[in-house]
Amino acid sequence: MGNRGHAVSVSFVQRDNGLQMLKYLLKRLSLLIPTLIGVATLVFAMVALSPGDPARVMLGERATKAQLEKIRAEMGLDRPLIEQYGIYMKNMVQLDFGESIKTGRKVMDEIKELYPATIELAFFAMLFATIVGIIIGVLSATRRNTWIDYTSMVGALVGVSLPVFWLALVLIMIFSVGFDLLPTGGRINIRYYFEPMTNFYVIDSIIYLFREGDPKFLTSVLRHIILPAIALGTIPLAIIARVTRSSMLEVLKQDYIKTARSAGILENRVVYRYALKNALLPVITIIGIQFGLLLSGAILTETIFAWPGIGKWLYKAIEARDYPAVQGGVMVIATTFVLINLVVDILYSLVNPKIRLQ
Amino acid sequence: MKKALNVLLVFLLAFAVFAGGQQEADQGAAAEEATEESAEDSKYGGVLVFGRGGDSVGLDPARETDGESFYGSTQIFDNLVEFKNGTTEIQPALAKSWDISDDSLTFTFHLVEDATFHDGTPFNAEAVVFSLGRQLWEDHPYYDLGPWKYWGYMDMSNIVKDIVAVDEYTVRFELQKVEAPFLANLAMDFAAMVSPAAVEKYGSDFPSNPVGTGPFKFVSWKKDDHIVLERNEDYWRRPAYLDRLILKVIPDATARYLALQKGEIDVMDFPSPEDIADMKADPDIKVIQQPGLNVGYLAMNCEKEPFDDVRVRKAFNYAINKEEIIAGVFGDAGTTAKNPIPPTMWSYNEDIDPYPYNPEKAKELLAEAGYADGFKTDLWAMPVARPYFPDGRKVAEIMQAQLKEIGVEAEIVSYEWGTYLEGTDNGKHQTALLGWTGDNGDPDNFLFVLLSIPAAEVPAGNIAFWKDKEFNDLVVEAKSTFDRDKRTELYKEAQEVFHEEAPWVPVAHSVVSEPMQPYVMNFKLSPVGKRVFYSVWLDK
Numbered sequence: 001m002g003n004r005g006h007a008v009s010v011s012f013v014q015r016d017n018g019l020q021m022l023k024y025l026l027k028r029l030s031l032l033i034p035t036l037i038g039v040a041t042l043v044f045a046m047v048a049l050s051p052g053d054p055a056r057v058m059l060g061e062r063a064t065k066a067q068l069e070k071i072r073a074e075m076g077l078d079r080p081l082i083e084q085y086g087i088y089m090k091n092m093v094q095l096d097f098g099e100s101i102k103t104g105r106k107v108m109d110e111i112k113e114l115y116p117a118t119i120e121l122a123f124f125a126m127l128f129a130t131i132v133g134i135i136i137g138v139l140s141a142t143r144r145n146t147w148i149d150y151t152s153m154v155g156a157l158v159g160v161s162l163p164v165f166w167l168a169l170v171l172i173m174i175f176s177v178g179f180d181l182l183p184t185g186g187r188i189n190i191r192y193y194f195e196p197m198t199n200f201y202v203i204d205s206i207i208y209l210f211r212e213g214d215p216k217f218l219t220s221v222l223r224h225i226i227l228p229a230i231a232l233g234t235i236p237l238a239i240i241a242r243v244t245r246s247s248m249l250e251v252l253k254q255d256y257i258k259t260a261r262s263a264g265i266l267e268n269r270v271v272y273r274y275a276l277k278n279a280l281l282p283v284i285t286i287i288g289i290q291f292g293l294l295l296s297g298a299i300l301t302e303t304i305f306a307w308p309g310i311g312k313w314l315y316k317a318i319e320a321r322d323y324p325a326v327q328g329g330v331m332v333i334a335t336t337f338v339l340i341n342l343v344v345d346i347l348y349s350l351v352n353p354k355i356r357l358q
Numbered sequence: 359m360k361k362a363l364n365v366l367l368v369f370l371l372a373f374a375v376f377a378g379g380q381q382e383a384d385q386g387a388a389a390e391e392a393t394e395e396s397a398e399d400s401k402y403g404g405v406l407v408f409g410r411g412g413d414s415v416g417l418d419p420a421r422e423t424d425g426e427s428f429y430g431s432t433q434i435f436d437n438l439v440e441f442k443n444g445t446t447e448i449q450p451a452l453a454k455s456w457d458i459s460d461d462s463l464t465f466t467f468h469l470v471e472d473a474t475f476h477d478g479t480p481f482n483a484e485a486v487v488f489s490l491g492r493q494l495w496e497d498h499p500y501y502d503l504g505p506w507k508y509w510g511y512m513d514m515s516n517i518v519k520d521i522v523a524v525d526e527y528t529v530r531f532e533l534q535k536v537e538a539p540f541l542a543n544l545a546m547d548f549a550a551m552v553s554p555a556a557v558e559k560y561g562s563d564f565p566s567n568p569v570g571t572g573p574f575k576f577v578s579w580k581k582d583d584h585i586v587l588e589r590n591e592d593y594w595r596r597p598a599y600l601d602r603l604i605l606k607v608i609p610d611a612t613a614r615y616l617a618l619q620k621g622e623i624d625v626m627d628f629p630s631p632e633d634i635a636d637m638k639a640d641p642d643i644k645v646i647q648q649p650g651l652n653v654g655y656l657a658m659n660c661e662k663e664p665f666d667d668v669r670v671r672k673a674f675n676y677a678i679n680k681e682e683i684i685a686g687v688f689g690d691a692g693t694t695a696k697n698p699i700p701p702t703m704w705s706y707n708e709d710i711d712p713y714p715y716n717p718e719k720a721k722e723l724l725a726e727a728g729y730a731d732g733f734k735t736d737l738w739a740m741p742v743a744r745p746y747f748p749d750g751r752k753v754a755e756i757m758q759a760q761l762k763e764i765g766v767e768a769e770i771v772s773y774e775w776g777t778y779l780e781g782t783d784n785g786k787h788q789t790a791l792l793g794w795t796g797d798n799g800d801p802d803n804f805l806f807v808l809l810s811i812p813a814a815e816v817p818a819g820n821i822a823f824w825k826d827k828e829f830n831d832l833v834v835e836a837k838s839t840f841d842r843d844k845r846t847e848l849y850k851e852a853q854e855v856f857h858e859e860a861p862w863v864p865v866a867h868s869v870v871s872e873p874m875q876p877y878v879m880n881f882k883l884s885p886v887g888k889r890v891f892y893s894v895w896l897d898k
Contacts, residue, residue, distance in 0.1 A: 103416050
């Protein structure tokens with residue numbers, strides 16, 4: 001009987017939880033729209049206020065007056081700013097970023113081709129950083145003030161301070177050229193005839209594996225992603241390790257841990273089951289922020305590893321004053337960032353129900 | 359099959375030699391080269407990966423202006439005439455011969471009759487009218503796919519009056535004025551022959567679905583990653599040797615070098631200057647070098663004091679030590695300049711005696727001009743790396759130190775690139791660093807564009823705002839005759855005037871280096887900056 005009553009009360013709490021969760025989700029989603037409008041306006045203002053005539057930059061040393069005027073008219077630069085803003089916002093709402101001035105192709109098409117590469121790289125970098133970072137963090141917290149702790153924390157300090165391009169080149173020199181283990185760059189051996197479908201090469205090559213039974217594409221794709229993921233994941237790894245460590249130390253001091261220990265529960269169980277779960281709260285936040293940062297911050301890694309992603313593309317678009325491309329690229333990254341934050345908040349509220357009540 | 363094709367090719371070339379008696383192109387050598395090549399089938403086969411610094415913007419050469427785009431499109435398209443591989447000489451291509459009217463205002467081209475676009479569209483006079491007409495006529499149905507920037511840069515709308523298809527394989531150009539560089543312009547990338555059917559089919563997507571008559575067919579393009587091309591088996595000349603050509607983007611020069619060492623790429627474009635010495639010393643790497651068709655210079659604004667005085671301009675020429683700039687900025691990738699045109703260009707005046715580095719002489723000249731105590735000036739430094747100045751800021755800093763020796767205090771100023779060009783175009787500077795890369799291999803493309811009186815109108819190409827009637831008359835006259843010897847003479851004289859009047863300090867010509875695997879054969883660097891893989895083969 002007692003058991004039954006318990007079950008009933010749990011299901012009641014869960015239903016209540018579900019309702020609260022839904023309300024919370026709606027609240028978060030409704031905040032999304034003003035945030036994105038704000039971002040779009042900011043992007044427009046940044047572009048409008050930046051120095052230099054985009055037409056002049058585009059045409060270079062050889063521009064003639066007539067050509068300049070023609071380009072300005074085509075880009076709408078000769079119209080009043082407020083009108084430009086109106087047209088811009090209207091297009092943004094329709095997710096129409098227009099055509100790249102430089103290539104004449106639809107900005108959305110170029111983003112569809114390049115953004116998956118960046119997301120894939122950032123995902124594997126974060127996977128590496130999260131797994132290794134949490135392990136190192138927990139190890140150094142549970143073995144505080146031992147050589148493991150000292151080595152890990154010095155390593156983490158070095159990790160955040162290493163210039164990414166330098167680390168990337170050293171990795172190539174050691175593992176590609178030196179030991180001849182891994183390729184120097186790119187996403188797949190380009191001598192293969194590989195036709196991607198989703199542009200997420202890991203997914204595409206798995207589809208190939210199932211369809212044709214040939215693992216060579218998947219092998220090649222995974223071999224290509226290892227070094228860039230390590231190079232890109234090093235800084236988040238160091239940060240995650242440090243946050244995990246301090247958060248773990250905090251939690252391990254709590255009374256309920258002492259209680260658990262005094263109750264004779266195995267140390268491993270105490271650490272991984274009770275302490276780590278609570279210690280992960282700040283770590284989740286950090287993972288979310290770092291993942292967002294990697295999307296736009298992968299430029300150096302993308303450059304060195306010849307990784308055709310959005311970071312380098314966006315950098316070049318800014319350099320060329322390719323307004324539609326800059327606006328489209330920043331909007332897509334900002335939207336992803338906001339979405340990741342949403343996911344982090346939801347995860348957070350799942351782990352810690354108190355959040356939802358606030 | 360290939361043998362049969364080769365025999366056909368030799369026959370065709372022989373035919374071209376007989377049929378094309380009117381022009382002075384280097385067909386003899388072309389035929390010779392072809393016979394020699396026809397002897398070997400062993401050259402066929404293989405995949406070549408070309409590692410380069412950036413992706414193509416688009417593959418419609420009439421729309422683009424950057425070398426990376428042309429690296430791709432050059433393999434896919436042919437022109438009526440072309441630069442003989444590795445030179446600035448013009449030779450027949452899709453036009454097997456041509457006649458020029460007595461008044462030099464009408465060009466009649468006779469086309470090859472067996473060329474076909476990759477999509478099966480036959481190449482004929484209509485295709486010529488289409489390819490160039492879309493850039494000329496504003497009411498052309500495909501004019502709006504532009505802007506046709508290079509057509510504009512080369513001022514073609516003020517040269518060409520009309521393009522007429524006379525019959526299936528004859529096309530006539532009527533010109534508005536006598537313009538000697540016209541033929542060279544037709545060899546430039548923008549004048550490539552595109553398939554009219556493909557442009558109609560793809561519209562604004564044509565730049566990512568290019569269809570030409572060239573030795574390689576377009577297969578696929580992964581943005582910012584690589585472009586795949588394959589041999590056109592039905593090429594109207596000997597088919598290319600390579601089965602496939604892959605243009606691979608590796609943005610970082612050091613990473614590119616590592617990929618070359620590891621054998622992931624076969625030819626590497628644009629090495630960093632500091633690596634070239636190591637590459638040359640490496641027995642596993644072959645380095646091909648050639649001076650680029652460019653010049654980097656310091657322009658002195660002749661409309662502003664004190665640079666309206668030729669003595670001051672000469673003093674700057676004596677005061678600036680070019681060797682030091684080359685050593686400090688270019689390393690193995692540059693050579694000093696004495697003329698406004700590069701040494702690989704015809705009519706380059708070897709007899710000019712460059713101003714030696716002589717600060718004492720410079721001080722004397724300044725004193726004569728009334729500036730014994732020196733003066734202050736601005737010195738504009740480019741914010742971006744260009745082939746002619748890999749580091750504008752550093753060049754300016756070295757110059758600043760050298761000018762200090764003669765009592766001139768130069769203040770380095772720099773702006774964002776667009777603002778910089780706008781400023782120099784409008785003569786806001788006293789002295790400014792800038793440079794030029796040639797397009798069509800014609801001296802007119804430097805001397806008229808950068809130093810003539812019309813070019814000193816804002817927005818100016820002549821940013822020294824140097825208006826010398828004697829010089830101007832020479833380059834204008836050279837524009838209006840097709841007699842190469844006469845033109846050479848005029849340009850040489852113009853370079854003497856330039857030297858005497860010293861509107862610039864000509865600083866440097868960059869040297870292009872192309873490291874590659876030793877088994878890559880017959881790769882020639884082109885002075886006009888192309889990378890042509892038609893005749894390249896792999897010895898492995």
